[in-house]
Amino acid sequence: MRGAYADACVINSGECRIMARVQTARDEASPAGTVRNRGGLPKRRGPVLIKESGTHEMPGLRERKKIRLRQQIIDTSIRLFRKRGYENTRIDDIVQILEISQPTFFRYFPSKDAVLREVGRRGFICIKEHLETELSSKTSTAERLRRMYQGMAREVESDRPLWRAVVLSGAMDPVRSPEMRRPEEIAVSLLREILVEGQKRGEITRAFPVAHLAEFMEGLYTTIVRRWAVDLTGPHSLGERVRSAVEFFLRGVQP
Secondary structure, X not given: OOOOHHHXXXXXXXXXXXXXXXXXXXXXXXXEEEEEOOOOOEEEEEEXXXXXOOOEEOOOHHHHHHHHHHHHHHHHHHHHHHHHOOOOOOHHHHHHHHOOOHHHHHHHOOOHXXXXXXXXXXXXHXXXXXXXXXXXXXXXXXHHHHHHHHHHHHHHHOOHHHHHHHHHHOOOOOOXXXXXXXXXXXXXXXXXXXXXXXXXXXXXXXXXXXXXXHHHHHHHHHHHHHHHXXXXXXXXXXXXXXXXXXXXXXXXOOO
């Protein structure tokens, strides 16, 4: 959810860790396929292209190289953001490490901000999966929200340099990055579902529309993560801040 619901995703050498660890998806245009080995165990294979007829075709060498280089640009950029900080990382630094030209970099990403937007896109995918997990659980609404937000806070807190870069760049802010609007809408809709179930169980007040309650909780969490990410001299326990915000919200929505 907005800007910092990012908050819960850590990309680490091509891996997305949010609340529950989730394998980073490859480029959406080239979903990966799975085959079985002789022992019946899953074995990864390369990206698969799907034709309009519905048949599958392995991409050629050139396409596989493009996919690989795109991921290398993301991984290298993230390592530098963590090590040097977002503001101190130049595109020149990224291309020198990868031994590619700037025009090559720009064929994949128009700016270093665009690299972080890719991180944000994957972050929303992770958030969606975590919310779906909570929807399938049988626990109370209060426990769902506590577990979800605390898990997200732990993930963000474990990779502060990266999420500081995400916050500063607005990579997950749908106002500054319009392409994030649809992923955010999906994540917020799942939060609303959790609250709707809470109302049906009599655990959440019906005095306010669910859409408003979801916005309140999202706003609390987003503001806390943003302040924490850039407040380098203040208290550093994001978990404590998030715990207080969730308890404040839960007291306010009691029926």
